Amino acid sequence: MANISLYGARIVDLALFANDYLIISDLHLGYEEALNYQGVMVPKFQYPLLTNRLEEVHFLQKAEGIIINGDFKHEFGKISRQEWSETLNFVDFLKNHFQEIILIQGNHDPLTPIIARKTGLEMYKQYSTGNFLVMHGDQVPPKWDEIEEETIIIGHEHPTIGLRSGERVEKMKCYLKGRFQDKNLVVMPSFNFVSEGSDILHEKPLSPFLKGDINDWEVYGVEDFETLCFGRVEDLLEFQKRYNMI
Numbered sequence: 001m002a003n004i005s006l007y008g009a010r011i012v013d014l015a016l017f018a019n020d021y022l023i024i025s026d027l028h029l030g031y032e033e034a035l036n037y038q039g040v041m042v043p044k045f046q047y048p049l050l051t052n053r054l055e056e057v058h059f060l061q062k063a064e065g066i067i068i069n070g071d072f073k074h075e076f077g078k079i080s081r082q083e084w085s086e087t088l089n090f091v092d093f094l095k096n097h098f099q100e101i102i103l104i105q106g107n108h109d110p111l112t113p114i115i116a117r118k119t120g121l122e123m124y125k126q127y128s129t130g131n132f133l134v135m136h137g138d139q140v141p142p143k144w145d146e147i148e149e150e151t152i153i154i155g156h157e158h159p160t161i162g163l164r165s166g167e168r169v170e171k172m173k174c175y176l177k178g179r180f181q182d183k184n185l186v187v188m189p190s191f192n193f194v195s196e197g198s199d200i201l202h203e204k205p206l207s208p209f210l211k212g213d214i215n216d217w218e219v220y221g222v223e224d225f226e227t228l229c230f231g232r233v234e235d236l237l238e239f240q241k242r243y244n245m246i
């Protein structure tokens with residue numbers, strides 16, 4: 001596995017390793033049951049994929065602590081059966097692998113504090129470690145000027161790039177490395193296998209951190225523990241235009 005670091009945070013598949021923490025984002029546990037309620041019949045397949053994947057990541061990169069960077073579960077207004085069982089099991093799983101577990105509040109987490117209390121975990125708006133400030137990324141903190149860390153790590157966006165081959169468009173999960181105001185910014189992919197995410201080249205951004213000019217930002221695709229450097233957003237758009245791939 002290539003050793004690629006974004007401002008000192010090492011890419012380990014869909015996780016980042018920063019200052020002795022592994023960071024994963026946007027698990028959306030319970031997503032399948034939420035889809036079932038909407039009439040979309042998907043089986044509940046995600047949980048074993050997530051735990052196996054995280055075990056592999058942890059095997060490759062030992063870490064004392066883990067940070068869940070928001071959207072631990074999916075439903076806004078309730079805790080579904082699937083969410084109760086999977087979140088409690090997942091916290092047990094984390095306790096078996098890590099000495100410290102940090103939960104960060106995402107926009108899908110209004111009720112996650114109930115799960116945190118039940119399992120004895122703390123929830124944070126944002127978490128500082130070394131030179132990194134980890135936050136979900138659904139809003140820019142109001143006291144931006146008081147932030148001392150050099151690098152901000154966010155999730156929320158579920159970034160992917162759409163790669164066209166013939167009629168098919170495949171979305172590949174990716175990291176983004178850029179600058180936001182006076183800070184370094186890293187956008188993480190989702191640790192979630194129900195949906196790939198949104199195509200940053202063609203879809204409207206979700207996060208306010210991505211609403212400005214991101215042409216200069218660098219794209220790092222991840223696929224099965226491989227990391228692929230795609231260059232800058234602007235170059236990818238230019239390439240796709242030139243080869244009529246949009």
Ligand SMILES: [Mn+2]
Binds near residue numbers: 026071106
């Ligand atoms: Mn979110």
